[in-house]
Amino acid sequence: MKWALVVGASGDIGEKIACDLAAAGWSLYLHANIGIEKVNKLIEKLSLEYQKQDFLRVQADFNNLMQVEDIVKQLFALDALIFAQGTTHYGLFSQSTYANTAEIMQMQVLNPLRLIQLLENKLIKNSYGRIIFLGSVYGGSGSAMEVAYSTAKGALSAFARAYSKEVASLGITVNVIAPGAVDTKMNSLFSNDQKAEIDEQIPMGRFAAPDEISYWVKAVLDEHAKYLTGQTIYVTGGWLK
Template sequence: MEKYALITGASGGIGQAAALKLASLGYHLYLHFNQNKASIQGLLAQLESYGGEYIPIQANLEEPEGYKKICSQIFSLDAIIHCSGNSHYGLLVDMKQEEVESIMRIHVMNPIMITKELLPKLIKKRSGSIILISSIWGQTGASCEVAYSAAKGAQISFVKALSKEVALNGVRVNAIAPGAVETAMMGKFTEEDIQLLQYDIPMGRLGIPEEIANGVKFLLSDESSYITGQVLSINGGWYT
């Protein structure tokens, strides 16, 4: 049976890795992006060999109603993977209101509204899976990333609550909480910062996007059929 998945933030490192992983499993994909059209075009080129249907969708999730542009283009659906994200490094007292609002819209408001609008498609099938890519900071909190930590914590609470609401409808809802992963978000740190960070991680290295995508694969598979409302920590033993 053909399966369709929506990946938000498909132009990012984790989103791209998830797309390639799901395409290899035979999924057709809706690939959301905002500004990074070149990244999506490169991803589409990589996906060609899998022979599926891959539909790019441009939408700005910093806008209050950004979700509408995505949802209007979704038809058949079996899974939602929320990968969209931005970050802000600095003291909370130095943040502008629009910066806080941007983080909350991208990580909380629009993912909730996307899920709300598309959930009936999964409930009608009495099957489906929703995965939010949260963060280790949503579990432990991080100074100088307070708003981001709050947003990622909200994602985890959303997962735990919604999973209870839709479990009898055959829909599973889980989160993945990556630690430090080699993506563009790490670009704001110096090489020395990265080295110091790696010393703190028991496995001695950063994660790679493909390792997060493996978690997505597991949570979508029948092997996780009795798992819902959970947070899968993929962090190399960091802060555990």
């Protein structure tokens, strides 16, 4: 049985990834930071639906290196590592604080990269290791008012390009799924009018639903996708990139 860790399973895209992978026969470690109740309910639901698979909870604040390193002790086998956690900070870069930038870089880049270092040994065990980051179209195009977030997402694509070359011979692939705008709680601060303005800029005319993003995560985890590595796949409805 294959095992995946879904970091950010308490988020809207992460939850959909978990449901898709469970339906495809995976056993899962499901991570939350403060959304532990949501993950508990998800585990209850998936355990009932898929009784031959295992679903275990992992809790860590990705701004806390010790908590991230501690995850390693909680995992047994591991075939896939999916990073679907993330937050942004809206505002002019000139007015944001060092702490805003540090927080975004730590939880989306530095601490995930540290976890990968610690888990590489597990991922090479059966020559099937998969690492997938949720990036963003902003990592490619850049966005005013979300400069640190754009920087972090661009760094993930750069990391995937470089690290994929080191681990290809070990059977590990490293890729980024980079959505445009997705209808999740991350965008709940936008009013309906603001969302309608964004809709107008997107050639498809609407935000993506979470399952239109999770589909690509499942696709990259497929056995037949093993020759794809170092790539950033933009899933944007034709927007920006």
